[in-house]
Amino acid sequence: MKPTIKLKSLLLLLVIIFTGSRTSVVAQTQNATDSALSDRIAALELQSNYSRTGDDHLLVIGLATFGWVSTKTTNTIDGVSTVSRSNSFPDADHFEFSPMFLWRHGTKFLMEFEPSFSNNGLGVNWADISYFAAPNLIIRAGYLVVPFGTYSKRLAAGWINKLTTDPMGISEMAPTDYGIEVEGGLPLGSMKMNYNFSLTNSNLLNNDGTLSSGSMGDVNSNKTFTGRLGILPLSNSSLELGVSGMFGKVGTPGTSFQNAKGTAYAFDLNYVNTISPLLVNIKAQYNIKNISDVNYISPVDSVTAYTFTNHSTAAFIQCSLRPTTADNFLHDMELAGRYTTYNTPSNSTWGSDQSSYTIGLSYWMSWRSALRLSYESYTGNSTASKALNAYTGKTLKNSWYIQFAIQL
Amino acid sequence: MKKLQPIQTLSLVLIFIFSLTGILSLNSCAPTSAISAKTGVQLWGENCQRCHNTPSPMTFSPQQWETIGMHMQTRALLTQDEKDKIVGFLKSSR
Numbered sequence: 117m118k119p120t121i122k123l124k125s126l127l128l129l130l131v132i133i134f135t136g137s138r139t140s141v142v143a144q145t146q147n148a149t150d151s152a153l154s155d156r157i158a159a160l161e162l163q164s165n166y167s168r169t170g171d172d173h174l175l176v177i178g179l180a181t182f183g184w185v186s187t188k189t190t191n192t193i194d195g196v197s198t199v200s201r202s203n204s205f206p207d208a209d210h211f212e213f214s215p216m217f218l219w220r221h222g223t224k225f226l227m228e229f230e231p232s233f234s235n236n237g238l239g240v241n242w243a244d245i246s247y248f249a250a251p252n253l254i255i256r257a258g259y260l261v262v263p264f265g266t267y268s269k270r271l272a273a274g275w276i277n278k279l280t281t282d283p284m285g286i287s288e289m290a291p292t293d294y295g296i297e298v299e300g301g302l303p304l305g306s307m308k309m310n311y312n313f314s315l316t317n318s319n320l321l322n323n324d325g326t327l328s329s330g331s332m333g334d335v336n337s338n339k340t341f342t343g344r345l346g347i348l349p350l351s352n353s354s355l356e357l358g359v360s361g362m363f364g365k366v367g368t369p370g371t372s373f374q375n376a377k378g379t380a381y382a383f384d385l386n387y388v389n390t391i392s393p394l395l396v397n398i399k400a401q402y403n404i405k406n407i408s409d410v411n412y413i414s415p416v417d418s419v420t421a422y423t424f425t426n427h428s429t430a431a432f433i434q435c436s437l438r439p440t441t442a443d444n445f446l447h448d449m450e451l452a453g454r455y456t457t458y459n460t461p462s463n464s465t466w467g468s469d470q471s472s473y474t475i476g477l478s479y480w481m482s483w484r485s486a487l488r489l490s491y492e493s494y495t496g497n498s499t500a501s502k503a504l505n506a507y508t509g510k511t512l513k514n515s516w517y518i519q520f521a522i523q524l
Numbered sequence: 525m526k527k528l529q530p531i532q533t534l535s536l537v538l539i540f541i542f543s544l545t546g547i548l549s550l551n552s553c554a555p556t557s558a559i560s561a562k563t564g565v566q567l568w569g570e571n572c573q574r575c576h577n578t579p580s581p582m583t584f585s586p587q588q589w590e591t592i593g594m595h596m597q598t599r600a601l602l603t604q605d606e607k608d609k610i611v612g613f614l615k616s617s618r
Binding site for chain 1: 555592606
């Protein structure tokens with residue numbers, strides 16, 4: 117064999133090997149590029165899916181409050197005073213653990229359920245389902261907070277409330293009950309308005325003249341109608357004024373209460389605006405409740421009838437200030453003060469004229485968790501009937517509170 | 525003329541306010557152009573603080589914001605447009 121042919125064969129072999137290996141390197145590089153690109157696309161798809169609104173979504177949030185209270189109580193009756201002191205850790209009224217389940221089904225249905233462990237017992241704050249029927253029209257059914265004023269529905273949560281206590285008598289007049297509700301917010305030129313109407317099982321008049329609610333059955337088959345209209349006259353939504361009414365029969369058929377009616381009104385105000393360097397927050401509500409005059413049976417002898425004008429009022433005004441423009445620790449501090457008055461019927465077994473001043477300082481650890489210190493001075497003058505042995509004299513209470521509140 | 529009881533007077537005042545609001549809402553439900561032009565961030569700043577501090581967009585995922593938006597619409601009675609813009613802002617600002 118000629119050496120030239122050998123050399124040619126060798127060159128040919130080298131060309132084949134070189135070309136082959138190069139093709140392999142290009143293919144490998146191409147494969148690596150494809151793989152990285154695929155990974156990136158997959159990650160983007162995942163991210164995109166995560167951002168997309170799913171058909172169903174279950175979310176658990178909620179709130180917890182935990183506190184400590186120290187109280188000095190002075191009770192004076194017939195000129196004799198007794199003093200008592202207590203401290204509690206936590207006190208029954210200011211500890212709450214309430215997870216809230218929000219279950220969204222598409223964009224039309226929302227189920228809300230909030231069980232609550234409070235006052236050493238388990239309860240339910242609300243359990244309802246909302247149907248978003250049309251823009252600005254929501255229909256709700258279930259166990260719901262009736263739309264009476266704004267405090268119970270919007271401001272009572274421990275992490276939202278600027279002070280450690282609730283204003284007396286305000287929540288008591290806005291019961292939770294079984295029923296249906298329609299509500300929504302509407303544009304009104306440069307203003308806004310909102311509406312909220314409910315039909316619930318009747319409130320029930322008790323033997324002492326107080327009302328109870330939340331019965332599964334409607335004892336007198338007459339429903340309670342409650343409605344609220346709110347208007348936000350300023351274009352920046354900083355001011356809201358609301359008026360509410362609640363009407364219905366409250367008596368049980370076959371009793372002397374059967375024709376008794378209950379009527380209640382509430383007026384609320386909410387103003388939140390930055391007046392540099394402070395965020396000014398003013399809230400107020402005034403409740404009036406009237407129940408028809410009926411005869412009650414004396415708890416003393418269970419025979420004698422007695423009556424009284426069943427008229428109650430409750431009101432509070434609260435102002436809080438927060439230096440939101442400060443660039444130091446003051447930015448996270450909020451000072452709040454509140455005056456509350458609550459008057460219940462005289463000559464009943466539970467009547468009193470009560471008032472309280474509360475002042476508190478919050479340290480906001482985040483937008484939804486706060487550590488609070490507050491002081492409350494309470495005065496209660498019993499107007500209950502002496503003839504019914506219900507008079508409890510004058511009570512003064514001075515309380516210090518420390519509270520941690522968080523939304524989870 | 526029979527003198528009205530305070531409660532009847534109050535009822536009449538309420539009926540008047542209800543009717544007036546009803547007429548107003550029927551006649552001018554459309555928002556002005558300035559209101560329509562408000563952005564999500566502007567509405568977030570104005571409306572959330574009516575009850576509580578303004579939430580950080582980072583607190584919840586976009587899907588969670590969608591659910592919370594519906595819950596807040598029932599609590600604060602936001603208009604549909606406000607709710608959509610606020611949720612849009614919170615989802616896009618994470």
